[in-house]
Amino acid sequence: MSGDHGLRSSITATINALNQNSALHISLVGDEPSILLALAQKKYNPEQLQIHHSPDIVAMDEIPSKALRYKKQSSMYRVLEMLRDGHVSGVISAGNTGALVAMSCIVLKRLSGVSRPAICAPIPAQNGYTLMLDLGANISCDAAQLYQFAVMGASLSKALGASDTPRLALLNIGAELIKGPSVVKEAAELISADPRLNYVGFAEGNDIFSEQIDVVVCDGFTGNVALKVCEGTASFIRNQLKTKFEQSIYGRLSAILAMPVLKAFQGEINPDRYNGAALLGLNGVVIKSHGSSGVESFESAIHQAALAVSEGVTQSIGTQIGTNKL
Amino acid sequence: MSGDHGLRSSITATINALNQNSALHISLVGDEPSILLALAQKKYNPEQLQIHHSPDIVAMDEIPSKALRYKKQSSMYRVLEMLRDGHVSGVISAGNTGALVAMSCIVLKRLSGVSRPAICAPIPAQNGYTLMLDLGANISCDAAQLYQFAVMGASLSKALGASDTPRLALLNIGAELIKGPSVVKEAAELISADPRLNYVGFAEGNDIFSEQIDVVVCDGFTGNVALKVCEGTASFIRNQLKTKFEQSIYGRLSAILAMPVLKAFQGEINPDRYNGAALLGLNGVVIKSHGSSGVESFESAIHQAALAVSEGVTQSIGTQIGTNKL
Structure with missing residues (x-):
């Protein structure tokens, strides 16, 4: 998750989704201080939520091939590695679509x-x-x-x-x-x-x-x-x-x-x-949310x-x- | 003009356009009895209106290449010939688009x-x-x-x-x-x-x-x-x-x-x-109207x-x- 204006909405959506479904577990990957700030005063079961610090981000206007080469430390790349390695079952990103497709092909591989x-x-x-x-x-x-x-x-x-x-x-x-x-x-x-x-x-x-x-x-x-x-x-x-x-x-x-x-x-x-647009044909579930998603919108992507x-x-x-x- | 349900609308639009602009002249090309029936009791200056009998029509689902080959007696082909020969300055048709493009290329030629x-x-x-x-x-x-x-x-x-x-x-x-x-x-x-x-x-x-x-x-x-x-x-x-x-x-x-x-x-x-969609790039003005045009719609195409x-x-x-x- 990047530190843009969408962070607050996506965190509220995450908390809503967790509170509606006690079987759900969500890992938030991004800049930890920003995430913690957005989480302050939210009520949720901490066992359902994990935070992974990953401060580097892929910019919305970044060329996919360049992102793939230089942004292996980004939250986007990291979360796809977590999916590949079985630490999560699906990925949701509101980031750069081209970079998400390119990184997914490399990290997850096609079916x-x-x-x-x-x-x-x-x-x-x-x-x-x-x-x-x-x-x-x-x-x-x-x-x-x-x-x-x-x-x-x-x-x-x-x-x-x-x-x-x-x-x-x-x-x-x-x-x-x-x-x-x-x-x-x-x-x-x-x-x-x-x-x-x-x-x-x-x-x-x-x-x-x-x-x-x-x-x-x-x-x-x-x-x-x-x-x-x-x-x-x-x-x-x-x-x-x-x-x-x-x-x-x-x-x-x-x-x-x-x-x-x-x-x-x-x-x-x-x-x-x-x-919520699904990237289909990959080894794993990857959902692309709108970049400027509101709370309801991001909840729909999680669902x-x-x-x-x-x-x-x-x-x-x-x-x-x-x-x-x- | 074919004898379909659009004839009544296109004739009403024609009369409205003529009554609004005394400098306008319109030739109606199609099945004369049907046209005369639709014209009955309409008020207009007969000097502004001509009727050309041409009973054969291009069906809406006709393959353009076949229409081009077998429908040289159709109202569509006839009206394009009238444009080519300088009898009219522009053509409006609500017929089969593919056939209209194909016939226009052959009869009018491209610029x-x-x-x-x-x-x-x-x-x-x-x-x-x-x-x-x-x-x-x-x-x-x-x-x-x-x-x-x-x-x-x-x-x-x-x-x-x-x-x-x-x-x-x-x-x-x-x-x-x-x-x-x-x-x-x-x-x-x-x-x-x-x-x-x-x-x-x-x-x-x-x-x-x-x-x-x-x-x-x-x-x-x-x-x-x-x-x-x-x-x-x-x-x-x-x-x-x-x-x-x-x-x-x-x-x-x-x-x-x-x-x-x-x-x-x-x-x-x-x-x-x-x-009113214009077919551009031809030796002459050809306007394609919606097949199911209402009166206002057809007037807009004439305009x-x-x-x-x-x-x-x-x-x-x-x-x-x-x-x-x-």
């Missing part, structure tokens, strides 16, 4: 047969959420990688309890079989040929929000753009709604009356509810990590990729 | 020096709208094509009156120069080297809605996904808001009070306000076509691409 890890996160949708991957770990992907992402996404979806046969779709620019880049069409053939996967076809950008789909697969460039367009649209719409309600006295009065409804609505589309561990997502992906010819 | 046409449309944003291209005409693009899209987008932006030096950005997954695919980085070099273009750097998905950007350039796969994610998010949020207001008697009451504000808000984020003609967008793109070495 046997996995060619690249992928970043997978839930997007709010009609049926609660849709899992989407890759969200930026891989700028371009071949068909076999997209197939592996489908296997990984399905495993996480099952672990999170959506369904035993999560409905998988490939992101494309049309629903018809002839549409789209050849790599996407080849991936469709690979995915639909695997009887263990419930492939439902191509999804267009708007289908991500449909209740007919549980997991959407795409390359990391498209996925990252899609995720940020989704966040940008939601933020733009919230601002427009706020402005409209503030533009007149009538608007301000009606906003007061409509407040409970508007609050419930904001809660429903709040991305914090679904915070997701605990579920991924208890449901054996790593083992499930390992088994499924391992038994495939690809 | 000299343009390697591929691009689909460009406005996305609602903080500063009114941001133009985005390509939205699906080209699945993948090289750096020189992305550069040409920047030139085309800047020309349309100027014609629509945003600014004399529209701010151009390239869609990417990070703002830093080292981020993203090599094709995007090469395009950045080409665009920033052209002193006639006001290049402001990389934009992430959420930056499309920023008031700092007028035109966003990307390949057609990414652009199409982004556009549909944007529409999907807006539609998802509208549904959530509606559901919340309908869930309780209190919600329904406060919705009545908040109605004027909610209506103004809906108007602000309504994509119909900015309907956009008229502006593109009067502001000489085609000539402007032709001059700028023509004088460049690429």
Whole structure:
């Protein structure tokens, strides 16, 4: 954990999570004095909490390859070593995503047969959420990688309890079989040929929000753009709604009356509810939280990590990729 | 025009546009009996309106290459021939996009020096709208094509009156120069080297809605996904808001009070306000309207076509691409 403004939120979230689940143990890795300061006056069972001093941090704008080379003493590197050595069962980081992916590949290694890890996160949708991957770990992907992402996404979806046969779709620019880049069409053939996967076809950008789909697969460039367009649209719409309600006295009065409804609505589309992107395809559970996470948001990431561990997502992906010819 | 449910809306929009602008002349090309039926009891100056019978239509799911081969008698092909032969100054179609692009390339031809046409449309944003291209005409693009899209987008932006030096950005997954695919980085070099273009750097998905950007350039796969994610998010949020207001008697009451504000808000984020995607890079103005356009939406497409003609967008793109070495 770095000493940035997120430390206070993540520590409050940690304490809340520990107090809700007495079986949970959390190790905080970072600058000990800062952590102790943030922990002061918090009530928790000290047996559930460990602190590991690790003052060096990876900056948010640090180039991943440089972080990998020069930041082996950082809290990020240290916590991945703890996971590798079995001292913890899962890792949560709100740090530099590129560095986290690069360090995870080196320290944890990829699962046997996995060619690249992928970043997978839930997007709010009609049926609660849709899992989407890759969200930026891989700028371009071949068909076999997209197939592996489908296997990984399905495993996480099952672990999170959506369904035993999560409905998988490939992101494309049309629903018809002839549409789209050849790599996407080849991936469709690979995915639909695997009887263990419930492939439902191509999804267009708007289908991500449909209740007919549980997991959407795409390359990391498209996925990252899609995720940020989704966040940008939601933020733009919230601002427009706020402005409209503030533009007149009538608007301000009606906003007061409509407040409970508007609050419930904001809660429903709040991305914090679904915070926590999983790095899939590695030897261990690694969850990336938003850099500017609030308390609820960080709690959601802890919850997701605990579920991924208890449901054996790593083992499930390992088994499924391992038994495939690809 | 096909005989589908959109005919009534497009005819009402046509009559409204003619009645607002006595200098405007519109030719309706399609099944004459259906058009006459929809025109019955409408009031307009008959000198402003011509009807051309052309009963054959391109189906919405028709493969572009097949439409090109077998549908030379269709209203779509016919209207492009009328544009090529100087009988009209611009074309608006709500038909099959792929077929429209393919037929436009064959009938109108590309402007000299343009390697591929691009689909460009406005996305609602903080500063009114941001133009985005390509939205699906080209699945993948090289750096020189992305550069040409920047030139085309800047020309349309100027014609629509945003600014004399529209701010151009390239869609990417990070703002830093080292981020993203090599094709995007090469395009950045080409665009920033052209002193006639006001290049402001990389934009992430959420930056499309920023008031700092007028035109966003990307390949057609990414652009199409982004556009549909944007529409999907807006539609998802509208549904959530509606559901919340309908869930309780209190919600329904406060919705009545908040109605004027909610209506103004809906108007602000309504994509119909900015309907009309321009096919840029062709010898002539071609505007693609949404397939399921309402009256306001189709009027917006007519307005956009008229502006593109009067502001000489085609000539402007032709001059700028023509004088460049690429």
